[in-house]
Amino acid sequence: MAAQINRRSSTIWRARVRQSIKTGTDRVTIAQVAREAGVSKTSVSRYLGGEFDALSVRLREQIGKTIARLGYQPSQMARGLKGGRTRLIGMLVADILNPYSVAVLHGAEAACQKHGYTLMLCNTGNDEAREKQSLAALHSYSVEGLLFNTQGRNVTPLHELGQAAFPVVLLDRHVEGCDFDLVGLDNVKAAQLATRHLLAQGYTDIALVVQSLYGVSSRQGRQAGFLQAMSERRDCHGQTLEVDVEQPGHVATVLREFFLRRARSGGRVALLAGNGMVSLQIALALQSMKLSFPDDVGLLCFDELAWSPLVGSGISTIEQPTYEIGFTAIERLLVRIQGERSVRMEMLLDGRLISRGSTAAVTAQEGRACSARLAAKLGVTG
Amino acid sequence: MAAQINRRSSTIWRARVRQSIKTGTDRVTIAQVAREAGVSKTSVSRYLGGEFDALSVRLREQIGKTIARLGYQPSQMARGLKGGRTRLIGMLVADILNPYSVAVLHGAEAACQKHGYTLMLCNTGNDEAREKQSLAALHSYSVEGLLFNTQGRNVTPLHELGQAAFPVVLLDRHVEGCDFDLVGLDNVKAAQLATRHLLAQGYTDIALVVQSLYGVSSRQGRQAGFLQAMSERRDCHGQTLEVDVEQPGHVATVLREFFLRRARSGGRVALLAGNGMVSLQIALALQSMKLSFPDDVGLLCFDELAWSPLVGSGISTIEQPTYEIGFTAIERLLVRIQGERSVRMEMLLDGRLISRGSTAAVTAQEGRACSARLAAKLGVTG
DNA sequence: CTGTTAGCGCCTTCAT
DNA sequence: ATGAAGGCGCTAACAG
Numbered sequence: 001m002a003a004q005i006n007r008r009s010s011t012i013w014r015a016r017v018r019q020s021i022k023t024g025t026d027r028v029t030i031a032q033v034a035r036e037a038g039v040s041k042t043s044v045s046r047y048l049g050g051e052f053d054a055l056s057v058r059l060r061e062q063i064g065k066t067i068a069r070l071g072y073q074p075s076q077m078a079r080g081l082k083g084g085r086t087r088l089i090g091m092l093v094a095d096i097l098n099p100y101s102v103a104v105l106h107g108a109e110a111a112c113q114k115h116g117y118t119l120m121l122c123n124t125g126n127d128e129a130r131e132k133q134s135l136a137a138l139h140s141y142s143v144e145g146l147l148f149n150t151q152g153r154n155v156t157p158l159h160e161l162g163q164a165a166f167p168v169v170l171l172d173r174h175v176e177g178c179d180f181d182l183v184g185l186d187n188v189k190a191a192q193l194a195t196r197h198l199l200a201q202g203y204t205d206i207a208l209v210v211q212s213l214y215g216v217s218s219r220q221g222r223q224a225g226f227l228q229a230m231s232e233r234r235d236c237h238g239q240t241l242e243v244d245v246e247q248p249g250h251v252a253t254v255l256r257e258f259f260l261r262r263a264r265s266g267g268r269v270a271l272l273a274g275n276g277m278v279s280l281q282i283a284l285a286l287q288s289m290k291l292s293f294p295d296d297v298g299l300l301c302f303d304e305l306a307w308s309p310l311v312g313s314g315i316s317t318i319e320q321p322t323y324e325i326g327f328t329a330i331e332r333l334l335v336r337i338q339g340e341r342s343v344r345m346e347m348l349l350d351g352r353l354i355s356r357g358s359t360a361a362v363t364a365q366e367g368r369a370c371s372a373r374l375a376a377k378l379g380v381t382g
Numbered sequence: 383m384a385a386q387i388n389r390r391s392s393t394i395w396r397a398r399v400r401q402s403i404k405t406g407t408d409r410v411t412i413a414q415v416a417r418e419a420g421v422s423k424t425s426v427s428r429y430l431g432g433e434f435d436a437l438s439v440r441l442r443e444q445i446g447k448t449i450a451r452l453g454y455q456p457s458q459m460a461r462g463l464k465g466g467r468t469r470l471i472g473m474l475v476a477d478i479l480n481p482y483s484v485a486v487l488h489g490a491e492a493a494c495q496k497h498g499y500t501l502m503l504c505n506t507g508n509d510e511a512r513e514k515q516s517l518a519a520l521h522s523y524s525v526e527g528l529l530f531n532t533q534g535r536n537v538t539p540l541h542e543l544g545q546a547a548f549p550v551v552l553l554d555r556h557v558e559g560c561d562f563d564l565v566g567l568d569n570v571k572a573a574q575l576a577t578r579h580l581l582a583q584g585y586t587d588i589a590l591v592v593q594s595l596y597g598v599s600s601r602q603g604r605q606a607g608f609l610q611a612m613s614e615r616r617d618c619h620g621q622t623l624e625v626d627v628e629q630p631g632h633v634a635t636v637l638r639e640f641f642l643r644r645a646r647s648g649g650r651v652a653l654l655a656g657n658g659m660v661s662l663q664i665a666l667a668l669q670s671m672k673l674s675f676p677d678d679v680g681l682l683c684f685d686e687l688a689w690s691p692l693v694g695s696g697i698s699t700i701e702q703p704t705y706e707i708g709f710t711a712i713e714r715l716l717v718r719i720q721g722e723r724s725v726r727m728e729m730l731l732d733g734r735l736i737s738r739g740s741t742a743a744v745t746a747q748e749g750r751a752c753s754a755r756l757a758a759k760l761g762v763t764g
Numbered sequence: 765c766t767g768t769t770a771g772c773g774c775c776t777t778c779a780t
Numbered sequence: 781a782t783g784a785a786g787g788c789g790c791t792a793a794c795a796g
Contacts, residue, residue: 027524029789040767045791056765076522077459077468078789081772086459088523096491102484109478109505113512118519121503123491130495137500140458141470142409283692307689310665411773422783427775438781460773464788 028072037066048074080142089117089333090138091147092131094173096123099276100303100322101149104171107326108147115334117144126151135161145333147171147326148180152215167336169329174217179344181336183329185320187218190351191225194272194300194318195238197353199229202362203270203298204236205262205371209243209251209282210274222274222302237267245281252285256378259297263375268367270298270359276305283311289378296374299358302351313357321349410454419448430456462524471499471715472520473529474513476555478505481658482685482704483531486553489708490529497716499526508533517543527715529553529708530562534597549718551711555599561726563718565711567702569600572733573607576654576682576700577620579735581611584744585652585680586618587644587753591625591633591664592656604656604684619649627663634667638760641679645757650749652680652741658687665693671760678756681740684733695739703731 030048034041039059046054047063055063066072080086089112093101105121112119120143122134128151135157138146145167150158155175161168162178172184191208198206208226210219223240230238241258243251255271262269273279279301286293293299293312301308304319328347362370412430416423421441428436429445437445448454462468471494475483487503494501502525504516510533517539520528527549532540537557543550544560554566573590580588590608592601605622612620623640625633637653644651655661661683668675675681675694683690686701710729744752 027789030791031789041790042767042792043765046766049791054765059766073518073522075463075524075789077462077524078772079791080459081457081463081774081789082791083772096484096488102478106478106505109503113504113516118523119503121491121501122495123488134495136455140455141500142457142459280688280692283689287692305689306662307665307687307693310662310669310693311689409773412775413773423774424776424783425781428782431775436781441782457773460788461775462788463773463790464775466788 027075028070030072030074033063033066033070033072036070037062039063084142084144086142086144087117088120088141088143089145089147089330090120090122090141090143092134092138092149093121093123094126094149094151095277096125099305100172100320103320103322104149104326104329107323107328108330109326110323111327111330115330117330117334124151128154132157145169145337147329147333149173150175152217167333169333169336171325171329172218174346181332181344182346182348183325183332184218184346184348185325185351186348187221188225188228189348190302190318190320191222191272192229193351193353194302195226195229197316197355198270198272198298198300198359199233199236200361201298201359202268202364202367203359204267204367205265205269206230206236206238206272206298207241207255207258207262207270208238208272208274209241209255209278211245211278212242213240219274226272237262237265243278243281245277251278251281252288255282255285256289259291259374259378263371263378266368266371268298268362268364268370269296269374270300273299273301276301276303279303279305279315279317283315291374291377293358294360294362296370296377298360298362304354308354309356313360316356316359317354318351319354320351324349409457410452412454412456415445415448415452415454418452419444421445466524466526468524468526469499470502470523470525471527471529471712472502472504472523472525474516474520474531475503475505476508476531476533477659478507481687482554482702485702485704486531486708486711489705489710490712491708492705493709493712497712499712499716506533510536514539527551527719529711529715531555532557534599549715551715551718553707553711556728557599563714563727563729565707565714565729566600566731567707567733568730569603570607570610571730572684572700572702573604573654574611575733575735576684577608577611579698579737580652580654580680580682580741581615581618583680583741584650584746584749585741586649586749587647587651588612588618588620588654588680589623589637589640589652590620590654590656591623591637591660593627593660594624595622601656608654619644619647625660625663627659633660633663634670637664637667638671641673641756641760645753645760648750648753650680650744650746650752651678651756652682655681655683658683658685661685661687661697661699665697673756673759675740676742676744678752678759680742680744686736690736691738695742698738698741699736700733701736702733706731 030041030044034044043059044063052060091108095101109119120138124131124134131151148168149171150173152173158175158178168180170180170182174182208223213219241254243254271282273282291297300316302318304317308315308317412423412426416426425441426445434442473490477483491501502520506513506516513533530550531553532555534555540557540560550562552562552564556564590605595601623636625636653664655664673679682698684700686699690697690699
């Protein structure tokens, strides 16, 4: 209303109106900068693009000052619309509650910041439908590339991306029939390292405890390494236990069955936890069964967690270089975005063994005593 | 090349060509949809905007089918450019390594997904400079609002947002002189709850262990509640210990000094950890000093963590409703974005006490024995 | 070196 | 009920 009275300065008037309508900060545009600096939009655009050799010193200074004075920031949405460079990277995380995902995210975010990209994050909660719709959402913002930690099942949308030659880097798990780059742990090697450590410490009856193997290549890789290492020792027994960590009490049930089967063998029993989620559930299950490590059972876990040193006499772990995985994945993705078309590449980083009390060495004699005790405890408590 | 032979389907051919040129997924545009459906862009736009009552049934069907057939998805960048509704929300996290942040993030992401928004995430690592530049980055993408977990120092950029009436919801910590909404824990009440629990269990010499109080309102609130509750018991002693969790060994040093000061008093010593980061450092420090809880010292921690039940006989905690905090914060932000202009509001949720072994009850007599043991242990190990 | 012109994909008056 | 035209902020030919 006031505006109707005073129309001298249409600029100010517009600004006022916008504020009252839109509430938003009044965006300074490239046009304003150009006008105030007395140059063309193109020159300003060149300045933004860093094409300084195509700009006289005078213009460059002029523009620089004006930008600073006005506090101008180019709109990425507008730049993206025209040039396609949105400087946006989408990250799809299978489960944000998994500490592994967060740790990788940390590295990825750091790499993005380093290279002037911004991360759009979607948590799919291991759900196909949400994975699909998150993909659509990210696509609608024209992300330049995708960091993808897939749930592994029904991956047709991923295949479509592959056909479109869209830049994608897979995290941790790969997908059959897709030729995307992958960054993750060298699972086979790490599992061998883990298994051999357990064997060397004197454990003879080992169970690899994992979540559903179906569709998750990293878990399959760990299993492969585990079985391979076990096969080197015919006198020892190894088996895989699939558990559902969502289902309360399931881990305890499965473990109890395993213990009952093996305890009487007189061997020394150990558990190899397939990831951090499983570790936690195992620790809780053992606690509920009043079993302790390494006294009753050996324990080695994939994923180093903050609390690994704290529980009991410490839990031995295979530490993944999570930060590096995230960081590397982004940098690889950037290379792809910049047009690299070479053949698919897997970047597998090595895990590191951190040995603690939970895998203390045992002699055969001690082992027999342990397994006897284990059997006794189960008999009593079960 | 195959395309040159078969030109029946120009659609397919185009797709091929673009692929080889642009490498990118072929964006279907509103224009293509309009053309193929034999209508105007305006009509398609109306369809997208849900203005069905301004569309004949025939057109509506036509358009719907075409959109489905082409797999058309409107570009949010383009929509945002014109209308300002980018459906983007920025989230600034002070420290992504803090489990609290991740838990809140989880709730926030879920709320965003529910309302069709996408989250742009920036980790500031408690650094002013990064906070500032992340803010700029998010601004350049025209986020509609901001979820802000600030580091608390040098918050001028935040004040600028305030002046611009930009929608912001603060998480956990508020900022002086800013009238932004806040969602977080009722820290005073929670700290009282915690302190009274310790007192009720027979602890008499209590230290609140926190990271730097400076500029972090939530920590100040916890301190206030702590001191208030302590003041109700003149026979007990309470003090605040500020620690630097980044500096190795610092927590242990500070704790040792505190123990030495108090152990000889004959009182029962307990620690109240100000957050999850501190909890971890305390647990590690105690372990390094060969002290255990509740035998040598009582322990109660802010933030329920996955491993809280597992360490020793379990660590008692004050659990924050983190998921709800994140979820609520987004919904409040959405209300602001939709234009709500009412007065500033603080939404403070209640914490919940989870009592475990680390705060087991002690009688005065036991207490004396404990503090004697503590003194002895420190004398020996120190 | 610099500016003019023409869109990017979408929404929004304004006619019809 | 439908469409044509213009513009959001920016970049990218194409002239000078």
